[in-house]
Amino acid sequence: MNDTTNIKNRLAVFNKSRLAASMAILLGTVSQPVMAQETAQAGAEEQPVEVIEVQGIRGSLIRAMDMKRSSPGVMDAISAEEMGKFPDSNLAESLQRITGVSVSRANGEGSEITVRGFGPGFNLITLNGRQMPGTGFTRSYSLQHLSSEGVSALEVYKTARAENPSGGLGATVNIVTAKPLQRPGERYSFMAKALHDTSVEEGHDITPEIAGIYSNTFYDDTFGASLSFSHYQRHFQRQQANVQGWQANVDLPDLDESMFTDPRAIDADGNRVGNHFFPKDMNYGFDNVENERTNGQLTLQYAPNDDLTVTMDYTMTNAIVGLEGVGWGIWNEFGGNINSYILDENGTALYADIGGNDGSFTANRNTTEVDARSIGLNVDWQATDELKLSLDYHDSSNEIDNGADRGMGSTGQIILGSDKLISKVYDYREGEIPHAYINWRNGTNELMPSEIDSNFSQFEHTPGESTVDQLQIDGEWFNSVFDIPMVAVKFGLARTEQAMGGTNAWSGLRGGPGFNPSFTEIFPDSMFVRHDTGNFLDEFAGGGSALMPNYYYTYDFDEAVARQMAFLTEDLMGADVYVPDAYFDGIDGESRVEEVTNSIYIQTDWEFDVADFPVQIIAGARYEETEVTSTVRQRVEQQVNWVSASEWIMQYEEGGTDNYLTQEGEHDVFLPAIDIRVDITDDLLARVSWGKTMARAPLGNLAGGRALSGSPKPGARTGGQGNPNLLPFESTNLDITLEYYYDEASYAYVGFFKKDVDNFIQTTITETTIDGLYDIFNGPRYQQAIADIEGRGEQATSTAIFEQMLANGHGNADGQIEPNSNDPLIVWNISQPANTDSKSVDGIEVAVQHMFGETGFGLGVNATFVDGDVEFDVDSLTQQAPLTGLGDSANLQAFYEKDDLSVKFTYAWRDDYLLGVGQAQGSADAPPQFFKDYGQLDMSVNYDINERVTVFFDALNLTNETEQGYGRYEEQFLFARQYGTRYALGIRYGFN
Secondary structure (H helix, E strand, C coil): CCCCCCEEEEEEECCCCCHHHHHHHHHHCCCCCCCCCHHHHHCCCCCCCCEEEEEEHEEEEEHHHHHHHHHHCCCEEECEEEECCCCCCEEHHHHHHCCCEEEEEEEEEEEEEECEEEEEEEEEEEEECCEEECCCCCCCCHHHECCCCCCEEEEHHHHCCCCCCCCCEEEEEEEEEEHHHCCCCCEEEEEEEEEEEEECCCCCEEEEEEEEEEEEEECCCCCEEEEEEEEEEEHHHHHHEEECCCCCCCCCCCCCCCCCCHHHCCCCCCCCCCCCCCCCCCEEEEEEEECCCCCEEEEEEEECCCCCCCCCCCCEEEEEEEEEEEEEEECCCCCEEEEEECCCCCCEEEEEEEECCCCEEEEEEEEEEEEEEEEEEEEEEEECCCCCEEEECCCEEEEEEEECCCCCCCEEEEEEEEEEEEEEEEEEECCCCCCEEEEEECCCCCCCCCHHHEEEEEEEEEEEEEEEEEEEEEEEEEECCCCEEEEEEEEEEEEEEEEEEEEEEECCCCCCCCCCCHHHHHHHHCEEEEEECCHHHHHCCHHHCCCCCEEEECCCHHHHHHHHHHHHHHHCCCCCCCCCHCCCCCEEEEEEEEEEEEEEEEEEEEEEEEEEEEEEEEEEEEEEEEEEEEEEEECCEEEEEEEEEEEEHHHHHCCCCEEEEEEEEEEEEEEEEEEEEEEECCEEEEEEEEEEEEEEECCHHCCCEEEEEECCCCCCCCCECCCCCCCCCCECCCHHHHHEEECCCEEEEEEEEEEEEEEEEEEEEEEEEEEEEEEECCCHHHHHCCCCCHHHHCCCCCHHHHHHHHCCCCCCCCCEEECCCCCCEEEEEEEEEECCCCCEEEEEEEEEECCCCCEEEEEEEEECCCCCEECCCCCCCCCCCCCCCCCCCCCCCCCCEEECEEEEEEEEECCCEEEECCCCCCCCCCEEEECCCCEEEEEEEEEHHHHHHCCCCCCCCCCCCEEEEEECCCCCEEEEEECCEEEEEEEEEEEE
């Protein structure tokens, strides 16, 4: 390419008006509706139109800007640079370039989106206008599982529009794939990459990614076919440190002058001021991950004449993530046995010396497979010059198998370690990673291999499936009859049947539970390999060799399980270890939610002048009725046994009939919408939009029935209950924008938005007792054991109490303690979602995109600032219903593109935001999880060897940024994750 603007000239002849031809090329998708009068005028007198198509980065930005400008409401878009070349290989990473859009990350890659502070569950992802099933027990469609090679555009609709399917309270994102008849002729693009992740320790240093798309038309362009495919592999290591949760206001020893306490946390009389918080545990580990994804889409189109087009398509995705991990750390029970501590001004423990419990070294293995399929049929028929009709049907499914390991048919974990300790120390006074070391009884801070015995192993299998069957019938009538400024009327109806279901099976705790010195004989010292932490979390202050503990052991997962099971069963070493029936004696629970929605809409398009200002109004309304059916099967709980010092296990009735519960719910919504656009000048326009949008409750929340924890330790007696009668979130929205399009691919934008949301969903935790489920904890026998221990002048740790109760003759033949009828009933913390009050969010969006003339340089900057009464009050222990995802964001894109070279840098930043409410081992007050602010810098370089061959180099996360999370305050550490920088070197060959 020798010219300075990377322009390819092509001659195209269209039997259309010049306006329609230009729009078809600029948009690269289905052209915008043209008034019937203009369509009828197109005829033989039209002359061939020479179309100049701008490709590359600049061409992509021009097309996206034109889509934004021509849209009646507030809308943004991303267009492919050319066929088979999207700006990013990951669609979520591309979407974060749009004003107001930020991404959630999984394994260091963009996975789901937040728009204007509303998280993934509030946004609807459609594929060619079709609602797609979510992954697992959510409605969120994971963009991580869809390749970008066959995508021609991403459309982000931020304001209400009656014709759009409901569900996008924050935004509706439509993924538009390539269609062969939209651009007739033979076209193709093939790409190959070599990927390298700097974090990889096991697996291949270089992994492949290949992709391609081929499109052609036949029989005088009446039949077209396109095929896209991709195959992607990535090997990497995820390093992490975690606290499962923070406990509020646990029992503390009496304060005295020798107690190390922040002076701001006590009053003049030495009493605690406010709340105090202690960590449940502290653990470290890493996972070696292999990620593999295969995508494909086949599209067939037949247009026997200018009035009829039939499209059939098939889309498939198969994604497999396999990991093997190791971990180590400490376990604290429910706040007891605290010897000394230091609290900060918020009452958060920065230092704690705690007696009892254990330390361990774990190994885990998991394979998760996602298998998605979608088949669809679309018929577009221009019935008359004024009437256009379309029918669209698709049948889509998304199966997820969490525990798809071909060997053991489950997710497996084995825990080895010891409870032979004096105390454990949690210390977060220096660095970004808390330290957690153990004072072992052997007189050192390090456990020897000969002292390691077995706690337990466990195996889980949780497959699930989501499906969507959807039929949509749409029509559009162009006004050529009435002398009024109404241009067209759109109308339609749809039926959507969505279902989600899954089962869960848990093996229970095998090979224990409870540390038993007799197990040390089956684990030889040679099985354990000692490592130091020199390269572990070394991007964090206080990580690496500075971490305490500065060592860990690894061992072979297969060997450990085989030895454990052989010892227990007295079988030959390894015999039948991975036969699923050896672990699962039936399904523990099953749930299914079916949701049927019937909808109808009408939308009108008006165009007229007011005082010489062109005005366009899109006004309409959508009405929907939804019926929900929830069916739950679960086992009947019998009692909770105390099976080891640190493990309490639910026992179920044997040979009994499982509980079946069916519940129903229903609701309807009315969603009016109006968009007003005024062209103040040829380059300056203003928009005002008002309307209602909605987002349905998470599918998992609609599943009725009650489920109790299978491992209900004191302080973690939890359960959950669904609510099929949940109403959807309904938002009344106002948008006001001013947009200035001052040059080719250059514009400035400022917008204000306000969303008033009704029916906010809050998960309420209620203390409940259940007849027949008695609590050994704090019962008469438990209290007697404490008295016996303290009478000897010893500390009453959970280990000591358990052993004393056994010594007092309260164990059964298996060495477990069963409840008695004179024990108190267990107090369960049952969480259930319910609709609550209304909340409001408002914000400002600003964006500038500028091309520096013919220099080849370009710059795009945008930022979103959001606020509202939906934030989590960290100082309150009352249960709350905040908005997840709320936070400011900003994006920058700078590039140079001239002649054969293009270089692009992108930076995406997101401020602290709420991940969710509730921690895995947190208090019953449902404490929060926050994600610290995060910014990532990426780079892409492309060089055109000739018109068909391009070589490129990509670098993701150039500065090796890390992820961190915290609880109520930043001092309440929850997680730290370290991945690494990723590089890709590739070549693309194509003809467009």
